[in-house]
Amino acid sequence: MNVKLKVLVSAMGLMLSTNALAETEVEKLRADVDELKKEVQKAAEWKEPSTLIHMSGYASIGYSSAENANDSFTAGGFSPIFHYQYRDLVMLESELELEVEADGSTKVELEYLTIDLFINDYIIFVGGKFLSPVGQFRQNLHPSWVNKLPSAPPGFGHDGAAPVSDIGMQLRGGFPVGGIRSNYAVYVSNGPELISEWDGSGFELDGVEAEGKNTDQDNKKVIGGRYAILPVANLELGLSAVTGKATVTSVEGTGAPALVNEQVRDYDVLGFDFAWQMKGIALRGEYVKTKVGDATAGTSASAGAEWTTWYTQFAYKFLPTKFETVVRYTDFDSVGTSNDQEQWVLGVNYLFTNTVIGKIAYELNDGATGSTADDDRLLLQLAYGF
Amino acid sequence: MKIQQFKDKITTINTLTLMILSMSFPVTGFTEADYPPPGDFQRGAKTWAENCGRCHNIRAANELRDDQWISTVFHMRIRAGLTGVETRDVLTFLQGSNTSVKVPSTTSRAAAAISTLSGKDVYGQTCIACHGENGTGNFPGVPNFTNKDGPLVKSDDVLINNIMGGFQSPGSPMAMPAKGGNPDLTQKDIQKTLGYIRKQFAR
Numbered sequence: 001m002n003v004k005l006k007v008l009v010s011a012m013g014l015m016l017s018t019n020a021l022a023e024t025e026v027e028k029l030r031a032d033v034d035e036l037k038k039e040v041q042k043a044a045e046w047k048e049p050s051t052l053i054h055m056s057g058y059a060s061i062g063y064s065s066a067e068n069a070n071d072s073f074t075a076g077g078f079s080p081i082f083h084y085q086y087r088d089l090v091m092l093e094s095e096l097e098l099e100v101e102a103d104g105s106t107k108v109e110l111e112y113l114t115i116d117l118f119i120n121d122y123i124i125f126v127g128g129k130f131l132s133p134v135g136q137f138r139q140n141l142h143p144s145w146v147n148k149l150p151s152a153p154p155g156f157g158h159d160g161a162a163p164v165s166d167i168g169m170q171l172r173g174g175f176p177v178g179g180i181r182s183n184y185a186v187y188v189s190n191g192p193e194l195i196s197e198w199d200g201s202g203f204e205l206d207g208v209e210a211e212g213k214n215t216d217q218d219n220k221k222v223i224g225g226r227y228a229i230l231p232v233a234n235l236e237l238g239l240s241a242v243t244g245k246a247t248v249t250s251v252e253g254t255g256a257p258a259l260v261n262e263q264v265r266d267y268d269v270l271g272f273d274f275a276w277q278m279k280g281i282a283l284r285g286e287y288v289k290t291k292v293g294d295a296t297a298g299t300s301a302s303a304g305a306e307w308t309t310w311y312t313q314f315a316y317k318f319l320p321t322k323f324e325t326v327v328r329y330t331d332f333d334s335v336g337t338s339n340d341q342e343q344w345v346l347g348v349n350y351l352f353t354n355t356v357i358g359k360i361a362y363e364l365n366d367g368a369t370g371s372t373a374d375d376d377r378l379l380l381q382l383a384y385g386f
Numbered sequence: 387m388k389i390q391q392f393k394d395k396i397t398t399i400n401t402l403t404l405m406i407l408s409m410s411f412p413v414t415g416f417t418e419a420d421y422p423p424p425g426d427f428q429r430g431a432k433t434w435a436e437n438c439g440r441c442h443n444i445r446a447a448n449e450l451r452d453d454q455w456i457s458t459v460f461h462m463r464i465r466a467g468l469t470g471v472e473t474r475d476v477l478t479f480l481q482g483s484n485t486s487v488k489v490p491s492t493t494s495r496a497a498a499a500i501s502t503l504s505g506k507d508v509y510g511q512t513c514i515a516c517h518g519e520n521g522t523g524n525f526p527g528v529p530n531f532t533n534k535d536g537p538l539v540k541s542d543d544v545l546i547n548n549i550m551g552g553f554q555s556p557g558s559p560m561a562m563p564a565k566g567g568n569p570d571l572t573q574k575d576i577q578k579t580l581g582y583i584r585k586q587f588a589r
Contacts, residue, residue: 054457083457088422121470146442174467183467233436280526320557354443
């Protein structure tokens with residue numbers, strides 16, 4: 001083989017091997033790109049879901065120093081809120097309420113659980129256990145990062161004059177009336193149950209358990225709702241009403257005879273509320289009256305009763321600082337006088353952020369002598385809405 | 387020749403790969419849901435300013451991702467009794483204001499159209515929702531243009547830079563988005579608007 005031929009063969013071999021190397025590299029890169037395409041496709045599926053999963057909620061910790069009680073650090077509560085949303089059609093909402101009890105155990109409650117259908121621009125169907133739409137405090141203001149004071153106004157808690165929650169169906173939404181905004185909520189529900197107290201010789205109505213019950217003991221439904229208008233921006237005026245029947249289902253006091261043939265009683269709630277904001281000022285108030293009728297038959301037959309509470313709250317932000325002052329007055333009248341309470345609260349808040357709030361407040365309480373409702377309290381709280 | 391072809395293929399593949407990667411990881415959000423339909427940014431700003439503070443401290447747009455705002459605003463539709471239109475407007479405003487890394491376009495057809503607007507027109511369309519008709523601010527924390535020691539003591543260069551890039555005043559519940567949330571505004575529009583603001587509100 002002459003030299004020229006050797007060179008030619010070597011050159012051809014080099015070209016062939018280079019070509020083979022290039023083809024191998026191209027194949028390898030093509031495989032990489034195919035793999036990337038698959039990953040991109042998966043990422044796109046993940047980035048454009050029809051279902052959104054979202055968690056929010058709030059929590060608080062605090063310190064309490066009350067007359068006639070030990071000063072204590074407190075874990076106020078942890079309330080995660082879960083949202084599962086299918087496009088703009090349906091949303092599942094649920095809030096849990098986790099609290100540490102005095103004995104160290106943990107209490108878990110389902111604050112609300114609803115499936116919401118967005119029917120059109122003006123109507124939302126809400127079904128399940130929902131917060132009472134009576135007034136504003138329970139449905140909108142009770143979260144610790146929203147409430148400007150560390151405590152709820154007397155009568156708006158879990159055993160007060162204002163209903164807390166219910167189980168049933170609700171329609172709600174907003175619509176304009178002329179140039180004025182308005183919003184509404186109407187519902188039908190199982191309604192509350194009543195508690196009666198046995199004093200050894202007779203019965204007296206003691207309380208309304210207005211928290212959602214999964215069975216309707218008296219088979220009598222309750223209807224209610226709220227309508228509010230905003231005649232000008234930042235001013236809301238609301239009117240709430242509930243009517244239906246309720247029955248005594250439990251008794252407090254030892255030695256009480258068993259309940260038999262309880263008569264259903266009239267149950268009515270009426271409420272007004274307002275809220276106004278201007279610059280650093282936030283003024284709001286609510287009035288709620290719950291009335292239960294007489295019963296002339298059944299073991300716990302007794303006269304009817306009324307529970308009334310109202311509060312007015314003024315808050316002012318010292319902008320551009322992060323300080324805010326709050327004053328609230330509440331008057332709660334219940335059956336008898338043991339739970340009656342008149343309360344002034346003075347508070348100063350520091351807004352670390354708009355959802356992380358440090359609060360210090362002093363409650364001046366006037367209630368039945370010797371009861372906790374009469375003890376003044378110093379409260380500190382750090383609330384975090386997330 | 388073969389080596390050059392090989393290099394060309396590699397370059398093409400790299401370009402395609404970069405394109406695919408750039409499409410798959412846009413910087414605008416965690417998820418990009420195609421619902422609900424878009425609302426009106428300006429109306430949303432007004433609805434947000436007038437309603438969210440009814441119950442709680444106003445949250446800044448950059449506290450949540452765009453997809454988180456969807457569930458949050460729908461939740462608030464139920465709580466606050468908003469209409470569907472108001473809900474979409476507020477969502478559009480919050481997602482549009484959540485813009486720390488969104489690059490506004492300045493060369494769109496809309497930009498050419500709006501550049502003929504006066505400073506008064508731009509203020510009335512874009513700024514008024516938060517700064518108010520009288521320049522004193524529509525909700526707590528918005529700086530007062532009529533204040534002698536207010537933002538208008540700053541130079542035009544500083545203010546234009548703040549408006550172009552977005553800015554959060556001390557005590558304000560949220561940052562003003564870049565170009566007030568209207569990406570179609572040109573620098574000339576903003577200069578005219580600043581002139582109008584100074585003329586109307588400076589004390």
